[in-house]
Amino acid sequence: MMTKQPFSRRKFLAASSVGVASAGLFPAPALASGKRQWKMVTSWPKGAPGVGVTAQRLADRITAMSDGKLSVKLYAAGELVPALEVFGAVGGGTAELGHTASFFWQGKAKASVFFTTVPFGLTALEHMAWVNQGGGQELWDKLYQPFDIKPFMAGNTGIQMGGWFKKEITSLDDIRGVKIRSAGLGGDLFEELGATAVLLAPGDIFPGLQNGLIDAAEFLGPWSDRAFGFYKAAPYYYWPSFNKPNGTAECLVNRTAFEELSGDLKAVVANACQSENAIGLSESDWENGRALDDLVQNKKVNLREFPKDLLARARELTPGLLDKFVAGDPMAEEVLSSYRTALALSESWSRVSRQAFFAARDS
Structure with missing residues (x-):
């Protein structure tokens, strides 16, 4: 049975990017009566709405679906390894599983x-269509293979919000000089727009807003953002999220450990990830709507649309940013080519399906 971890905001905000226990203090995976116990490390505070909930549910799901033959114990960010060291921990065998986001690892594998x-x-x-049907999974496997890691999609927080700002943004000029917590290519794009991107672990974002380390932060959607309390430090909440239109989380599996599993247990891991990917997306879509209403109606958050000149400039800069980012890295160039093929196909279909329907429904 899936269990939902109790959520403690105090522990949540105190989650450190520094690990509090060394890997040597933990026993090797248990092998008794054909049963195994795996460790899962994550980049999230325990019980964090959205990603933290998904990670715990995935661990519980694998344990339940395998009837206990493969039990998974979850370690939240900082409990076994720091939030931004999950990739190395899984590849190096400190833990068999990790739940995180791939854009944290661009320093190790640019195309991530x-x-x-x-x-x-x-x-x-x-994005799911590209990974499942358009060759994305094969490229992802190829990218992570040198690190002894097998990746799966395992949760999705959907389209994100643009971010929380201490001061109102009324034009492109206002973004210049702003120190914003942002990860991945979205951070690079903010840099191109004149801001300063700062990468912080999720548990460090709120303190960063409070103490002035950053002036703004983009993380996920209203459900997760509300729980972190960002609205208490930065009252302006912007849309649309031009830099993060998707929120795929990944399950990292140590490839050596995965290959040692029997066929049925491999199927359990793969299908548990696939199930959580679908459930996580639907849950986030539902909870984000409820949380946004609460933020606006009860928390008196100032909901704002990004200025048109900022969006236009961001859109203009993006193709060149991507070309420059992958230049000289054959694997990244291959992934970008596949991604752009999928984007062109999606745009042609979305124009006459989702986009057209939304326009008709909203009118």
Whole structure:
């Protein structure tokens, strides 16, 4: 049975980017009576709405679907390894599983960013179509193979919000000089727009807003953002999220450990990830709507649309930004080519399906 972890905001905001226990203090995976126990490390505070909930549910799902033959114990950010060291922990065998986001690893594998989100790129369903049907999974496997990691989509927070700002943004000029917490290519795009992008672990964002380390922050959607309390430090909440139209989370599996599993347990891991990917997306879509209403109606958040000149400039800069980002990296160039093919296909279909329907419904 899936369990929902209790959520403590105090522990949530105190989650540190520094690990509090060394890997040597933890025993090797249990192998008794044909049963295994795996460790899952995550980049999220325990019980965090959205990603933290998804990670715990995935661990519970694998344990339940395998009837206990493969039990998974979750370690939240900082409990076993720091939030931004999940990739190395899984590849190095400290943990068999990780739940995180691929754009944290662009320093290790540049093309990893394309498997979370890209500015003005694929939406959640379009991204799933590319990974499942358009060759994305094969490229992802190829990218992570040198690190002894097998990746799966395993949760999705959907289209994001543009971010929280301490001061109102009324034109492109206002973004210049702003220190904004942003990850992946979205951070690079903010830099191109004149802001300063700062990468912080999720648990460090709120303190960063409070102490002046950053002036703004983009993270996920209203459900997760409300729980972190960002609205208490930055009252302006902007849309649309031109830099993060998708929110794919990844399950990292140590490839050596995965290959040691029997066929049925491999299927359990793969299908648990696929199930959580669908459930996480639907849950986020529902909860984001409820949370946005609460933020506006009860928390008196100032909901704002990004200025037209800022959006136009961001859209203009994006193709060149992507070309420059992948230049000289054959794997990244290959992934971008595949991604752009999927985007062109999605745009042609979305124009006469979703986009056309939304226009008709909203009118």
